[in-house]
Amino acid sequence: MTADAKTDGRFYFEDVQVGVVQHYGRYEVTREEVMEFAGKYDPQPFHLDDEAAAQTHFGKLSASGWHTAAMVMRMMVDNFQAIKQAGLGSPGVDKLEWPRPVFPGDILRCEAITKSKRRSKSRPEMGLLDGEVKAFNQNDECVLIMESVGLIEVRDPSAPIED
Amino acid sequence: MTADAKTDGRFYFEDVQVGVVQHYGRYEVTREEVMEFAGKYDPQPFHLDDEAAAQTHFGKLSASGWHTAAMVMRMMVDNFQAIKQAGLGSPGVDKLEWPRPVFPGDILRCEAITKSKRRSKSRPEMGLLDGEVKAFNQNDECVLIMESVGLIEVRDPSAPIED
Numbered sequence: 001m002t003a004d005a006k007t008d009g010r011f012y013f014e015d016v017q018v019g020v021v022q023h024y025g026r027y028e029v030t031r032e033e034v035m036e037f038a039g040k041y042d043p044q045p046f047h048l049d050d051e052a053a054a055q056t057h058f059g060k061l062s063a064s065g066w067h068t069a070a071m072v073m074r075m076m077v078d079n080f081q082a083i084k085q086a087g088l089g090s091p092g093v094d095k096l097e098w099p100r101p102v103f104p105g106d107i108l109r110c111e112a113i114t115k116s117k118r119r120s121k122s123r124p125e126m127g128l129l130d131g132e133v134k135a136f137n138q139n140d141e142c143v144l145i146m147e148s149v150g151l152i153e154v155r156d157p158s159a160p161i162e163d
Numbered sequence: 164m165t166a167d168a169k170t171d172g173r174f175y176f177e178d179v180q181v182g183v184v185q186h187y188g189r190y191e192v193t194r195e196e197v198m199e200f201a202g203k204y205d206p207q208p209f210h211l212d213d214e215a216a217a218q219t220h221f222g223k224l225s226a227s228g229w230h231t232a233a234m235v236m237r238m239m240v241d242n243f244q245a246i247k248q249a250g251l252g253s254p255g256v257d258k259l260e261w262p263r264p265v266f267p268g269d270i271l272r273c274e275a276i277t278k279s280k281r282r283s284k285s286r287p288e289m290g291l292l293d294g295e296v297k298a299f300n301q302n303d304e305c306v307l308i309m310e311s312v313g314l315i316e317v318r319d320p321s322a323p324i325e326d
Contacts, residue, residue, distance in 0.1 A: 041233035042240055044252075065253070066233045070204035073229050077205055090228070090261075092308075097255035145255075 005156035011085040012155035013117065013127030022112045024082075025075030025135075029063060031104035037067040062101035068108075068144050069096065072135045075110050088126060088151035095147040100137070107138040125157040168319035174248040175318035176280065176290030185275045187245075188238030188298075192226060194267035200230040225264035231271075231307050232259065235298045238273050251289060251314035258310040263300070270301040288320040 006012065038047035042064035045052030053061040063071075080087050102108065112133045120126040128149055135144040169175065201210035205227035208215030216224040226234075243250050265271065275296045283289040291312055298307040 037233075041237045043237075043244075044240055064236070066229070066236050070200075070229045070233065073227070074204045074206075077207055081206075092258065092260035093256070095255065095257065096259055098253075 002156055002158035004158040006153075009084065010153075011083045013086075013119070013129075013152045014155045016114050016117050016127075016129060016152065018114050018117055020113065022079070023109070024079040024112070025072075025108065025110040027071045027075055027108040029071065029102055029104055029106045029108065031061070034061065034063045034067065034102075034104050037070070038064050042066055058101045060103060062103055065098040065144075068098060068102045068135070069146070071102075071108060072110060072133060072144055072146070075108070075135075076112070076133065079110075079112075086153035086155075088153060090148050090150050093146055093148040095145065097145045098143065099145065100141050100143050102137065102143050106143075108135050108143065110135050119154065119161040121161060124161060125154050127152045127154050165319055165321035167321040169316075172247065173316075174246045176249075176282070176292075176315045177318045179277050179280050179290075179292060179315065181277050181280055183276065185242070186272070187242040187275070188235075188271065188273040190234045190238055190271040192234070192265055192267055192269045192271065194224070197224065197226045197230065197265075197267050200233070201227050205229055221264045223266060225266055228261040228307075231261060231265045231298070232309070234265075234271060235273060235296060235307055235309070238271070238298075239275070239296065242273075242275075249316035249318075251316060253311050253313050256309055256311040258308065260308045261306065262308065263304050263306050265300065265306050269306075271298050271306065273298050282317065282324040284324060287324060288317050290315050290317050 035048055046056045046058060047064050050061050110133055112131060114129050114131050116130045118128050120128060129152055131148055131150055133146045134142050137143050198211055209219045209221060210227050213224050273296055275294060277292050277294050279293045281291050283291060292315055294311055294313055296309045297305050300306050
Protein backbone atom coordinates (compact mmCIF):
# COMPACT_ATOMS: atom_id res chain seq x y z
CA MET A 1 0.00 0.00 0.00
CA THR A 2 1.35 3.45 -0.90
CA ALA A 3 0.97 6.70 1.00
CA ASP A 4 -1.88 7.63 -1.36
CA ALA A 5 -4.07 4.78 -0.16
CA LYS A 6 -7.39 5.88 1.34
CA THR A 7 -8.13 4.70 4.86
CA ASP A 8 -11.71 5.87 5.36
CA GLY A 9 -13.32 2.47 5.79
CA ARG A 10 -15.19 2.53 2.54
CA PHE A 11 -15.49 -0.44 0.17
CA TYR A 12 -13.09 0.06 -2.76
CA PHE A 13 -12.05 -1.69 -5.96
CA GLU A 14 -9.48 -3.67 -4.01
CA ASP A 15 -12.21 -5.07 -1.72
CA VAL A 16 -14.37 -6.48 -4.51
CA GLN A 17 -14.33 -10.28 -4.59
CA VAL A 18 -14.78 -11.79 -8.02
CA GLY A 19 -17.13 -14.75 -8.29
CA VAL A 20 -18.83 -14.44 -4.90
CA VAL A 21 -22.63 -14.26 -4.92
CA GLN A 22 -24.07 -11.46 -2.77
CA HIS A 23 -27.63 -11.73 -1.52
CA TYR A 24 -29.49 -8.57 -0.63
CA GLY A 25 -32.72 -6.68 -0.75
CA ARG A 26 -36.38 -7.13 0.01
CA TYR A 27 -38.99 -5.18 -1.95
CA GLU A 28 -42.72 -5.60 -1.51
CA VAL A 29 -44.50 -4.79 -4.75
CA THR A 30 -47.79 -3.02 -4.18
CA ARG A 31 -50.66 -2.57 -6.59
CA GLU A 32 -50.71 1.16 -5.86
CA GLU A 33 -47.06 1.58 -6.80
CA VAL A 34 -47.39 -0.60 -9.92
CA MET A 35 -50.26 1.57 -11.17
CA GLU A 36 -48.61 4.85 -10.17
CA PHE A 37 -45.37 4.03 -12.01
CA ALA A 38 -47.23 2.74 -15.06
CA GLY A 39 -49.51 5.77 -15.13
CA LYS A 40 -46.49 8.05 -15.32
CA TYR A 41 -44.04 6.10 -17.44
CA ASP A 42 -45.60 3.06 -19.11
CA PRO A 43 -49.35 3.57 -19.55
CA GLN A 44 -50.04 0.35 -21.41
CA PRO A 45 -53.43 -1.16 -20.46
CA PHE A 46 -51.95 -4.41 -19.05
CA HIS A 47 -50.08 -2.36 -16.41
CA LEU A 48 -53.12 -0.29 -15.48
CA ASP A 49 -56.32 -2.26 -15.92
CA ASP A 50 -57.29 -5.71 -14.62
CA GLU A 51 -59.63 -6.52 -17.48
CA ALA A 52 -57.15 -5.50 -20.15
CA ALA A 53 -54.43 -7.49 -18.39
CA ALA A 54 -56.65 -10.60 -18.28
CA GLN A 55 -56.71 -10.57 -22.11
CA THR A 56 -52.90 -10.78 -22.39
CA HIS A 57 -50.57 -13.75 -22.00
CA PHE A 58 -49.60 -12.47 -18.53
CA GLY A 59 -53.21 -13.03 -17.42
CA LYS A 60 -53.24 -10.33 -14.74
CA LEU A 61 -51.99 -6.87 -13.91
CA SER A 62 -48.20 -6.75 -13.98
CA ALA A 63 -45.51 -4.17 -13.30
CA SER A 64 -43.77 -2.28 -16.08
CA GLY A 65 -40.38 -3.83 -16.77
CA TRP A 66 -38.90 -0.39 -16.15
CA HIS A 67 -40.56 -0.36 -12.76
CA THR A 68 -38.97 -3.73 -12.00
CA ALA A 69 -35.59 -2.30 -13.04
CA ALA A 70 -36.18 0.73 -10.79
CA MET A 71 -37.10 -1.46 -7.81
CA VAL A 72 -33.95 -3.52 -8.37
CA MET A 73 -31.91 -0.31 -8.55
CA ARG A 74 -33.33 0.72 -5.18
CA MET A 75 -32.18 -2.57 -3.66
CA MET A 76 -28.75 -2.13 -5.28
CA VAL A 77 -28.34 1.43 -3.97
CA ASP A 78 -29.43 0.42 -0.47
CA ASN A 79 -26.81 -2.33 -0.57
CA PHE A 80 -24.05 -0.03 -1.90
CA GLN A 81 -24.82 2.45 0.84
CA ALA A 82 -24.93 -0.23 3.55
CA ILE A 83 -21.45 -1.47 2.64
CA LYS A 84 -20.20 2.09 1.88
CA GLN A 85 -19.16 1.15 -1.64
CA ALA A 86 -17.08 3.88 -3.33
CA GLY A 87 -19.10 3.61 -6.53
CA LEU A 88 -18.84 6.02 -9.45
CA GLY A 89 -21.98 5.04 -11.35
CA SER A 90 -22.29 3.11 -14.56
CA PRO A 91 -21.90 4.02 -18.23
CA GLY A 92 -24.53 1.52 -19.26
CA VAL A 93 -26.07 -1.90 -19.28
CA ASP A 94 -25.03 -4.70 -21.61
CA LYS A 95 -28.12 -6.82 -21.17
CA LEU A 96 -31.45 -6.37 -19.44
CA GLU A 97 -33.99 -9.17 -19.51
CA TRP A 98 -37.34 -9.74 -17.89
CA PRO A 99 -37.82 -13.54 -17.94
CA ARG A 100 -41.11 -13.34 -16.01
CA PRO A 101 -43.55 -10.61 -15.09
CA VAL A 102 -43.72 -9.01 -11.64
CA PHE A 103 -47.16 -8.89 -10.02
CA PRO A 104 -48.59 -6.83 -7.16
CA GLY A 105 -47.98 -8.77 -3.96
CA ASP A 106 -44.64 -10.15 -5.12
CA ILE A 107 -41.65 -9.80 -2.82
CA LEU A 108 -38.40 -9.28 -4.68
CA ARG A 109 -34.77 -9.89 -3.70
CA CYS A 110 -31.42 -9.75 -5.50
CA GLU A 111 -28.41 -11.94 -6.15
CA ALA A 112 -25.36 -10.17 -7.53
CA ILE A 113 -21.97 -11.32 -8.68
CA THR A 114 -18.89 -9.54 -10.00
CA LYS A 115 -17.68 -11.65 -12.90
CA SER A 116 -14.41 -9.79 -13.45
CA LYS A 117 -12.69 -6.57 -12.44
CA ARG A 118 -9.91 -4.45 -13.91
CA ARG A 119 -8.16 -1.13 -13.31
CA SER A 120 -8.74 1.65 -15.80
CA LYS A 121 -5.53 2.27 -17.74
CA SER A 122 -6.45 5.87 -18.59
CA ARG A 123 -7.75 6.73 -15.10
CA PRO A 124 -5.68 4.89 -12.47
CA GLU A 125 -7.96 6.08 -9.68
CA MET A 126 -10.85 4.13 -11.18
CA GLY A 127 -11.73 0.46 -11.51
CA LEU A 128 -14.28 -1.32 -13.69
CA LEU A 129 -16.47 -4.18 -12.52
CA ASP A 130 -18.32 -6.56 -14.85
CA GLY A 131 -21.34 -7.49 -12.82
CA GLU A 132 -24.53 -9.48 -13.09
CA VAL A 133 -27.59 -8.86 -10.96
CA LYS A 134 -30.57 -11.17 -10.90
CA ALA A 135 -33.84 -10.46 -9.12
CA PHE A 136 -36.15 -13.18 -7.90
CA ASN A 137 -39.70 -13.26 -6.59
CA GLN A 138 -40.92 -15.05 -3.45
CA ASN A 139 -41.14 -18.31 -5.44
CA ASP A 140 -37.48 -18.02 -6.44
CA GLU A 141 -38.48 -17.34 -10.03
CA CYS A 142 -36.11 -15.00 -11.83
CA VAL A 143 -37.85 -11.77 -12.90
CA LEU A 144 -34.87 -9.68 -14.05
CA ILE A 145 -31.33 -10.28 -15.29
CA MET A 146 -28.99 -7.35 -15.76
CA GLU A 147 -25.38 -7.35 -16.90
CA SER A 148 -23.58 -4.06 -16.50
CA VAL A 149 -20.27 -2.35 -16.00
CA GLY A 150 -19.87 -0.53 -12.71
CA LEU A 151 -17.24 2.09 -11.97
CA ILE A 152 -15.62 2.20 -8.54
CA GLU A 153 -12.84 4.14 -6.85
CA VAL A 154 -9.46 2.54 -6.30
CA ARG A 155 -8.20 2.74 -2.71
CA ASP A 156 -4.57 3.01 -3.73
CA PRO A 157 -4.28 4.77 -7.14
CA SER A 158 -0.47 4.76 -6.95
CA ALA A 159 -0.32 0.98 -6.89
CA PRO A 160 0.86 -0.45 -10.22
CA ILE A 161 -1.79 -1.67 -12.66
CA GLU A 162 -1.51 -5.40 -13.27
CA ASP A 163 -2.44 -6.79 -16.68
CA MET B 164 -53.61 -11.28 -48.14
CA THR B 165 -55.49 -14.28 -46.73
CA ALA B 166 -58.93 -14.38 -45.13
CA ASP B 167 -57.21 -14.35 -41.70
CA ALA B 168 -55.75 -10.88 -42.23
CA LYS B 169 -56.86 -8.32 -39.67
CA THR B 170 -58.47 -5.16 -41.03
CA ASP B 171 -58.87 -3.07 -37.89
CA GLY B 172 -56.62 -0.19 -38.91
CA ARG B 173 -53.88 -0.95 -36.42
CA PHE B 174 -50.17 -0.83 -37.21
CA TYR B 175 -48.87 -4.39 -37.67
CA PHE B 176 -45.63 -6.21 -38.42
CA GLU B 177 -46.28 -5.81 -42.13
CA ASP B 178 -46.46 -2.01 -41.74
CA VAL B 179 -43.05 -1.62 -40.09
CA GLN B 180 -40.52 0.03 -42.39
CA VAL B 181 -36.94 -1.05 -41.83
CA GLY B 182 -34.31 1.68 -41.81
CA VAL B 183 -36.61 4.69 -41.54
CA VAL B 184 -35.94 7.09 -38.65
CA GLN B 185 -39.01 8.05 -36.65
CA HIS B 186 -38.99 11.26 -34.63
CA TYR B 187 -41.32 11.58 -31.69
CA GLY B 188 -41.77 12.74 -28.14
CA ARG B 189 -41.27 15.82 -26.03
CA TYR B 190 -40.57 15.44 -22.30
CA GLU B 191 -39.82 18.36 -20.00
CA VAL B 192 -37.63 17.20 -17.14
CA THR B 193 -38.50 18.89 -13.88
CA ARG B 194 -36.44 19.14 -10.73
CA GLU B 195 -39.41 17.90 -8.68
CA GLU B 196 -39.77 14.75 -10.77
CA VAL B 197 -36.00 14.07 -10.79
CA MET B 198 -35.91 14.20 -6.99
CA GLU B 199 -39.15 12.24 -6.55
CA PHE B 200 -37.95 9.39 -8.78
CA ALA B 201 -34.49 9.33 -7.20
CA GLY B 202 -35.95 9.41 -3.70
CA LYS B 203 -37.95 6.28 -4.45
CA TYR B 204 -35.65 4.29 -6.70
CA ASP B 205 -32.12 5.70 -6.84
CA PRO B 206 -31.34 7.66 -3.66
CA GLN B 207 -27.74 8.46 -4.47
CA PRO B 208 -26.71 11.92 -3.26
CA PHE B 209 -25.91 13.30 -6.74
CA HIS B 210 -29.56 12.73 -7.76
CA LEU B 211 -30.96 14.34 -4.61
CA ASP B 212 -28.67 17.06 -3.32
CA ASP B 213 -27.13 20.05 -5.13
CA GLU B 214 -24.04 20.22 -2.97
CA ALA B 215 -23.30 16.53 -3.27
CA ALA B 216 -23.86 16.72 -7.03
CA ALA B 217 -21.43 19.65 -7.31
CA GLN B 218 -18.67 17.37 -5.98
CA THR B 219 -19.12 14.81 -8.79
CA HIS B 220 -17.93 14.89 -12.39
CA PHE B 221 -21.49 15.76 -13.49
CA GLY B 222 -21.19 19.04 -11.58
CA LYS B 223 -24.89 19.44 -10.82
CA LEU B 224 -28.02 17.53 -9.91
CA SER B 225 -28.84 14.95 -12.58
CA ALA B 226 -31.60 12.42 -13.18
CA SER B 227 -31.20 8.74 -12.40
CA GLY B 228 -30.40 6.80 -15.56
CA TRP B 229 -33.42 4.65 -14.76
CA HIS B 230 -35.55 7.76 -14.67
CA THR B 231 -34.23 8.72 -18.10
CA ALA B 232 -35.13 5.22 -19.34
CA ALA B 233 -38.61 5.59 -17.83
CA MET B 234 -39.15 8.99 -19.48
CA VAL B 235 -38.06 7.53 -22.82
CA MET B 236 -40.48 4.61 -22.29
CA ARG B 237 -43.29 7.11 -21.79
CA MET B 238 -42.47 8.77 -25.10
CA MET B 239 -42.31 5.34 -26.79
CA VAL B 240 -45.68 4.24 -25.37
CA ASP B 241 -47.34 7.52 -26.36
CA ASN B 242 -46.01 7.00 -29.88
CA PHE B 243 -47.13 3.34 -30.04
CA GLN B 244 -50.59 4.36 -28.92
CA ALA B 245 -50.78 7.30 -31.34
CA ILE B 246 -50.03 5.03 -34.32
CA LYS B 247 -52.08 2.13 -32.81
CA GLN B 248 -49.12 -0.24 -32.97
CA ALA B 249 -50.14 -3.87 -32.29
CA GLY B 250 -47.21 -4.33 -29.91
CA LEU B 251 -46.71 -7.37 -27.68
CA GLY B 252 -44.05 -6.00 -25.35
CA SER B 253 -40.38 -6.85 -25.23
CA PRO B 254 -38.40 -9.73 -23.74
CA GLY B 255 -35.44 -7.50 -22.99
CA VAL B 256 -32.88 -4.93 -23.93
CA ASP B 257 -29.57 -5.75 -25.60
CA LYS B 258 -27.86 -2.48 -24.78
CA LEU B 259 -28.69 0.53 -22.68
CA GLU B 260 -26.26 3.44 -22.50
CA TRP B 261 -26.37 6.86 -20.94
CA PRO B 262 -23.74 8.87 -22.87
CA ARG B 263 -24.57 12.10 -21.02
CA PRO B 264 -26.51 12.99 -17.90
CA VAL B 265 -30.02 14.46 -17.96
CA PHE B 266 -30.55 17.64 -15.94
CA PRO B 267 -33.66 19.35 -14.61
CA GLY B 268 -34.85 21.77 -17.27
CA ASP B 269 -33.81 19.51 -20.16
CA ILE B 270 -36.35 18.79 -22.88
CA LEU B 271 -36.02 15.29 -24.30
CA ARG B 272 -37.10 13.79 -27.63
CA CYS B 273 -36.60 10.44 -29.38
CA GLU B 274 -35.33 9.08 -32.65
CA ALA B 275 -36.13 5.44 -33.35
CA ILE B 276 -35.26 3.05 -36.12
CA THR B 277 -36.12 -0.58 -36.86
CA LYS B 278 -32.88 -2.15 -38.02
CA SER B 279 -34.38 -5.48 -39.10
CA LYS B 280 -37.59 -7.47 -38.75
CA ARG B 281 -38.51 -11.13 -38.99
CA ARG B 282 -41.48 -13.42 -38.47
CA SER B 283 -41.38 -15.83 -35.54
CA LYS B 284 -41.03 -19.38 -36.84
CA SER B 285 -42.60 -20.91 -33.73
CA ARG B 286 -45.42 -18.36 -33.42
CA PRO B 287 -46.54 -17.31 -36.91
CA GLU B 288 -48.88 -14.67 -35.47
CA MET B 289 -45.91 -12.78 -34.04
CA GLY B 290 -43.08 -10.74 -35.51
CA LEU B 291 -39.80 -9.55 -33.99
CA LEU B 292 -38.30 -6.12 -34.52
CA ASP B 293 -34.67 -5.23 -33.84
CA GLY B 294 -34.89 -1.60 -32.89
CA GLU B 295 -32.73 1.23 -31.67
CA VAL B 296 -34.04 4.25 -29.80
CA LYS B 297 -31.92 7.29 -29.05
CA ALA B 298 -33.00 10.16 -26.83
CA PHE B 299 -31.61 13.67 -27.20
CA ASN B 300 -31.77 16.82 -25.12
CA GLN B 301 -32.61 20.31 -26.35
CA ASN B 302 -28.99 20.76 -27.50
CA ASP B 303 -29.22 17.61 -29.67
CA GLU B 304 -26.84 15.81 -27.33
CA CYS B 305 -27.58 12.10 -27.03
CA VAL B 306 -28.54 11.12 -23.47
CA LEU B 307 -29.72 7.53 -23.99
CA ILE B 308 -29.17 4.74 -26.50
CA MET B 309 -31.25 1.57 -26.27
CA GLU B 310 -31.18 -1.47 -28.52
CA SER B 311 -33.99 -3.90 -27.96
CA VAL B 312 -36.17 -6.56 -29.50
CA GLY B 313 -39.84 -5.67 -29.80
CA LEU B 314 -42.65 -8.14 -30.38
CA ILE B 315 -45.55 -7.19 -32.64
CA GLU B 316 -48.64 -8.87 -34.04
CA VAL B 317 -48.69 -10.03 -37.64
CA ARG B 318 -51.69 -8.78 -39.63
CA ASP B 319 -51.90 -11.93 -41.75
CA PRO B 320 -50.64 -14.96 -39.78
CA SER B 321 -51.56 -17.34 -42.61
CA ALA B 322 -49.17 -15.66 -45.02
CA PRO B 323 -46.05 -17.77 -45.63
CA ILE B 324 -42.92 -16.96 -43.63
CA GLU B 325 -40.09 -15.84 -45.88
CA ASP B 326 -36.51 -16.63 -44.92
